[in-house]
Amino acid sequence: xxxxxxxxxxxxxxxxxxxxxxxxxxxxxxxxxxxxxxxxxxxxxxxxxxxxxxxxxxxxxxxxxxxxxxxxxxxxxxxxxxxxxxxxxxxxxxxxxxxxxxxxxxxxxxxxxxxxxxxxxxxxxxxxxxxxxxxxxxxxxxxxxxx
Amino acid sequence: xxxxxxxxxxxxxxxxxxxxxxxxxxxxxxxxxxxxxxxxxxxxxxxxxxxxxxxxxxxxxxxxxxxxxxxxxxxxxxxxxxxxxxxxxxxxxxxxxxxxxxxxxxxxxxxxxxxxxxxxxxxxxxxxxxxxxxxxxxxxxxx
Numbered sequence: 001x002x003x004x005x006x007x008x009x010x011x012x013x014x015x016x017x018x019x020x021x022x023x024x025x026x027x028x029x030x031x032x033x034x035x036x037x038x039x040x041x042x043x044x045x046x047x048x049x050x051x052x053x054x055x056x057x058x059x060x061x062x063x064x065x066x067x068x069x070x071x072x073x074x075x076x077x078x079x080x081x082x083x084x085x086x087x088x089x090x091x092x093x094x095x096x097x098x099x100x101x102x103x104x105x106x107x108x109x110x111x112x113x114x115x116x117x118x119x120x121x122x123x124x125x126x127x128x129x130x131x132x133x134x135x136x137x138x139x140x141x142x143x144x145x146x147x
Numbered sequence: 148x149x150x151x152x153x154x155x156x157x158x159x160x161x162x163x164x165x166x167x168x169x170x171x172x173x174x175x176x177x178x179x180x181x182x183x184x185x186x187x188x189x190x191x192x193x194x195x196x197x198x199x200x201x202x203x204x205x206x207x208x209x210x211x212x213x214x215x216x217x218x219x220x221x222x223x224x225x226x227x228x229x230x231x232x233x234x235x236x237x238x239x240x241x242x243x244x245x246x247x248x249x250x251x252x253x254x255x256x257x258x259x260x261x262x263x264x265x266x267x268x269x270x271x272x273x274x275x276x277x278x279x280x281x282x283x284x285x286x287x288x289x290x
Contacts, residue, residue, distance in 0.1 A: 030268060031268045031271060031272075034268045034271075034272055035275050052267075052268050055268075056268065109255075112252070112256060113252075113255050113256055113259050113266075113271065114259075116255075116256040116257075116259035116260045117260070117263050117266050118263070119260075120261075120263055121260060123256070123260055125174075125178045125181040125182070126181060128178055128181070128182050128253075129181045129182040132182040132252075
């Protein structure tokens with residue numbers, strides 16, 4: 001089980017409390033598809049992803065980004081059992097979606113950058129540290145059921 | 148790899164730092180040491196407390212080197228040749244594929260903190276590609 005200090009929990013909660021899941025989710029997913037274009041392979045049916053503008057404006061990207069970050073909220077609510085929280089999703093990403101777990105790490109790092117751009121100086125090094133740890137734990141949990 | 152547009156964006160990002168390069172460098176390192184404690188193992192000889200002169204000095208060095216790389220972006224291999232030797236034979240930092248990825252992440256965060264909305268996905272992408280190119284050159288001589 002992952003150990004979270006009281007400070008880490010507080011830093012995670014305080015950022016999460018101010019996050020617009022819809023906005024940040026859409027932005028994080030869009031950036032994933034723009035910065036690492038090969039990730040578009042998982043979204044062949046999303047329509048126009050031909051340029052950064054197209055990706056950002058794509059309603060399916062926005063909707064899916066919101067879905068992904070909403071799910072992330074489950075980790076924030078269940079810091080003491082992230083493994084259990086993502087057990088089913090892990091199986092899904094392996095068996096149905098066939099997503100290389102490396103992509104979870106990429107998305108996690110992008111989410112941290114999106115948070116940094118939204119919160120500026122408030123996204124302190126200690127804050128970043130707690131969140132890098134969180135995205136790492138989530139990525140690990142999502143990869144756990146792969147076979 | 149780096150398109151003409153990427154190169155333009157990287158110059159732009161660097162321009163936006165407007166003299167704060169030293170600060171950005173120090174912040175990048177501090178964030179890296181905070182979020183990824185194992186990176187401190189390469190600096191046992193440093194005072195790693197927050198705001199230390201050594202972190203500031205080293206941060207300035209790192210950003211200056213990146214600045215030089217940007218000025219010679221069409222010939223990174225040559226521009227970074229000395230640094231490549233240094234990292235491969237002296238410093239032997241865990242191959243830049245891995246260690247530099249952590250530095251790059253923290254640089255991105257430091258830039259995003261400073262530029263906010265201005266740190267567009269296109270800029271983010273260009274910087275990411277640039278840092279990958281730098282890491283590749285630094286790793287060239289490892290074996």
